[in-house]
Amino acid sequence: MKKMKIAGIILVFCSFLFIGFGTYFAGFYALGGAIFVSGIILISAGVIIEELQSENNRTNDDDSEKRSDFSTKEGREQDILDNWDGWRCPNCGKVHYQYESTCSCGTRKPIG
């Protein structure tokens, strides 16, 4: 839920404005504080919901693995190996495109 986090961040920023105005109008302090708190709640709610959703996605990954879905890591790796002449690092198992000559673990692309 990126929207919730963005809304929360905007609210927090607005609350700073209100607290700033509080210098001139005492009532704005309380209002700014309330907006600040609701902004923080929105951000944390957004973070929690995002966390729950990515948890769901992880369990969904197991089902879609066999279908070579590009939304999964395994699906994309299989696509690189099948359609892009990719190679798999013999040392760490990471999949690379053909033009990548060295793995991030330091192993060179095997010849052939």
Ligand SMILES: [Zn+2]
């Ligand atoms: Zn490697």
